[in-house]
Amino acid sequence: MQNSILIYFDILTSLRTTEDLNELSFEIDNLLSSIFETNNQSFDKALKSISIDTAKKINDAISKNGINTANKELIRNFLDGLKKLLGKFKTIRLIISIDPSHNVIENIHNWVVSNLGEGYLLDIETNQNLLGGAIIEFDGKYKDFTVKKDLENVFLSKKITL
Amino acid sequence: MKNFEYYLDATSEIGFVQKVNDAIVYTDGLPSVKPEEIVLFETGEYGMTLSLTADTVEILVFSKKFTRTGTRVVRTNEFIKVPVGQRLLGNIIDPVGNPITPMKSSKTPLEYRLINNPATGILSRITINRQMETGVPLVDLIMPLGFGQRELVIGDRKTGKTNFLMQTILSQAKQGNICIYAAIGKKVLDIKEAEEFFRKNNIMDRVIIVYSRFQDPIGITYLVPYSAMTIAEYFRDQGEDVILVLDDLVTHAKFYREISLLGKRFPGRNSYPGDIFFTHAKLLERAGNFITSKGEKSITCLPVVESTQGDLSGYIQTNIVSMTDGHLYFDTELFAKGRRPAINPFISVTRVGRQTQSGIKRDINRELLSFLTIYEKMQNFSHFGAELNEGIKSTLDFGEKLTAFLDQPLSTITPLSVQIILFAMLWNNKIQNNTESIDKDIEKIVSVYNTNKDVKKLIDDLVSNSTSLNGLLTIIKDKGKDLLQLLGSK
Numbered sequence: 001m002q003n004s005i006l007i008y009f010d011i012l013t014s015l016r017t018t019e020d021l022n023e024l025s026f027e028i029d030n031l032l033s034s035i036f037e038t039n040n041q042s043f044d045k046a047l048k049s050i051s052i053d054t055a056k057k058i059n060d061a062i063s064k065n066g067i068n069t070a071n072k073e074l075i076r077n078f079l080d081g082l083k084k085l086l087g088k089f090k091t092i093r094l095i096i097s098i099d100p101s102h103n104v105i106e107n108i109h110n111w112v113v114s115n116l117g118e119g120y121l122l123d124i125e126t127n128q129n130l131l132g133g134a135i136i137e138f139d140g141k142y143k144d145f146t147v148k149k150d151l152e153n154v155f156l157s158k159k160i161t162l
Numbered sequence: 163m164k165n166f167e168y169y170l171d172a173t174s175e176i177g178f179v180q181k182v183n184d185a186i187v188y189t190d191g192l193p194s195v196k197p198e199e200i201v202l203f204e205t206g207e208y209g210m211t212l213s214l215t216a217d218t219v220e221i222l223v224f225s226k227k228f229t230r231t232g233t234r235v236v237r238t239n240e241f242i243k244v245p246v247g248q249r250l251l252g253n254i255i256d257p258v259g260n261p262i263t264p265m266k267s268s269k270t271p272l273e274y275r276l277i278n279n280p281a282t283g284i285l286s287r288i289t290i291n292r293q294m295e296t297g298v299p300l301v302d303l304i305m306p307l308g309f310g311q312r313e314l315v316i317g318d319r320k321t322g323k324t325n326f327l328m329q330t331i332l333s334q335a336k337q338g339n340i341c342i343y344a345a346i347g348k349k350v351l352d353i354k355e356a357e358e359f360f361r362k363n364n365i366m367d368r369v370i371i372v373y374s375r376f377q378d379p380i381g382i383t384y385l386v387p388y389s390a391m392t393i394a395e396y397f398r399d400q401g402e403d404v405i406l407v408l409d410d411l412v413t414h415a416k417f418y419r420e421i422s423l424l425g426k427r428f429p430g431r432n433s434y435p436g437d438i439f440f441t442h443a444k445l446l447e448r449a450g451n452f453i454t455s456k457g458e459k460s461i462t463c464l465p466v467v468e469s470t471q472g473d474l475s476g477y478i479q480t481n482i483v484s485m486t487d488g489h490l491y492f493d494t495e496l497f498a499k500g501r502r503p504a505i506n507p508f509i510s511v512t513r514v515g516r517q518t519q520s521g522i523k524r525d526i527n528r529e530l531l532s533f534l535t536i537y538e539k540m541q542n543f544s545h546f547g548a549e550l551n552e553g554i555k556s557t558l559d560f561g562e563k564l565t566a567f568l569d570q571p572l573s574t575i576t577p578l579s580v581q582i583i584l585f586a587m588l589w590n591n592k593i594q595n596n597t598e599s600i601d602k603d604i605e606k607i608v609s610v611y612n613t614n615k616d617v618k619k620l621i622d623d624l625v626s627n628s629t630s631l632n633g634l635l636t637i638i639k640d641k642g643k644d645l646l647q648l649l650g651s652k
Binding site for chain 1: 171173174175176190192
């Protein structure tokens with residue numbers, strides 16, 4: 001088996017948010033426990049215990065890298081390696097006023113990839129009180145680019161209290 | 163302190179609690195946080211940065227509330243400060259300045275000072291040259307203390323250490339000096355008792371109690387002596403002589419050990435961290451005698467250390483002995499024999515106290531110490547049951563009287579001038595022949611001295627005009643009877 005990050009590339013680059021990461025992590029745990037559940041449990045059968053989408057990604061990665069699915073030890077090493085890499089993602093926390101659609105998340109993530117590179121996930125929280133814009137928390141830095149903040153500053157500069 | 167959102171906007175930095183280990187919390191983020199900076203949790207609790215690594219910030223939390231992982235933390239760009247001002251007098255406050263009962267309002271706002279100040283440099287310090295009166299003859303005549311001295315008060319539990327400290331505070335507060343009593347990790351009842359003593363003697367307006375209870379967060383208890391020292395420095399800068407009692411540093415060391423062990427610092431002797439000496443030295447170094455813009459002012463520090471079974475060779479005990487300018491040792495055996503205070507003059511040390519004494523006081527000191535040495539030897543000799551000659555008998559007899567003179571009822575103080583006159587009278591055999599009535603005589607004389615201004619002036623003049631013990635003894639020999647009559651009549 002290739003001992004490289006590249007064998008997981010497709011799986012890792014498909015992640016967009018911390019929710020995706022948590023889900024994948026949970027499914028890997030499920031998979032790890034189900035392949036050793038009974039002696040005759042085949043890997044294909046074990047893949048049925050997780051979502052179709054994730055099962056497909058894992059199956060593709062395994063077959064692309066020529067891993068023998070009959071060898072449970074190899075499968076376990078593959079999954080353990082994947083789990084370890086999941087812990088290395090950095091998180092960009094976004095607090096926005098709208099519930100983002102899949103497209104919005106995709107666009108933001110694409111922007112992150114093109115500006116910062118791979119290895120970043122979005123942790124999105126919704127707070128309608130912000131009115132618009134976003135609060136970004138990343139690497140200990142906190143930036144408030146919300147409409148609410150702008151309005152507050154306007155009120156403050158004009159000494160208006162509500 | 164402002165709210166969480168304010169600091170979030172002001173610093174634009176955030177962190178999240180990653181790991182909680184009792185009072186120590188580890189967070190990520192906060193890239194520009196500094197050591198000892200205050201950080202604020204979104205839940206309203208606050209803490210102080212202990213150490214930093216590339217990825218994590220180690221924080222000491224000043225709260226007993228459980229901190230959850232994921233809690234947001236913000237830095238404040240501020241350091242631990244304590245409010246200082248005249249308004250603190252008469253109050254009982256915690257180390258960050260919160261009073262037990264609301265403080266009186268005042269037009270002058272409280273000033274805030276950093277708790278961890280570096281010690282004043284050598285150029286601002288001067289030789290200790292003024293005697294600090296404790297009101298206890300055994301200390302004032304045999305083990306004198308000077309303003310600015312750091313004198314360790316050491317002894318086992320229940321040997322009268324606190325009583326002696328209360329007498330010292332009483333004596334100094336009555337002279338108008340500021341007294342700060344730092345109760346470190348004490349029982350509420352002990353703090354209450356100290357307060358009641360100060361109130362009963364009407365000196366609370368010159369006293370500040372900085373306290374932490376045993377059940378308080380360890381971080382708060384750790385801050386108490388530093389906070390008390392900061393307040394002492396403020397009053398020194400205001401032109402006051404300050405007496406600071408730190409009760410006690412072994413408890414402080416134990417709390418610091420707990421913090422260090424939780425923070426996974428490498429444990430050394432008795433599991434104390436390697437910097438325990440520095441922790442106390444940087445504190446005691448801040449006391450001393452200083453030249454300020456308002457003249458020569460001092461912080462006299464009396465740290466208390468509890469020993470176990472009279473053992474002075476404990477780790478913290480020896481550390482603090484080596485940092486201070488002497489120690490008063492409270493002996494369990496003497497306490498059991500009924501001596502009050504139970505200070506053992508042969509084991510106690512005062513390194514800078516004698517230099518503050520005038521000629522007559524030094525004479526008395528020398529005579530007393532040499533007599534007590536002889537008396538001790540004679541007492542040991544008499545235990546063999548040998549037949550005693552007249553010389554030994556008279557030495558033992560006088561020794562008993564002297565011991566009775568040096569014994570002092572709890573919570574009472576004897577002014578230094580009275581101590582000297584009484585000693586001279588005793589030395590000249592002018593006071594009662596039986597030891598039982600010496601206490602009463604002393605009480606009567608002190609009371610006359612305190613109430614009769616003429617008598618007070620007479621005694622003060624007599625002491626200040628005498629340059630040597632022999633001179634004073636001659637006067638007492640001639641006028642002793644008249645003086646005694648005067649002192650006996652109100």
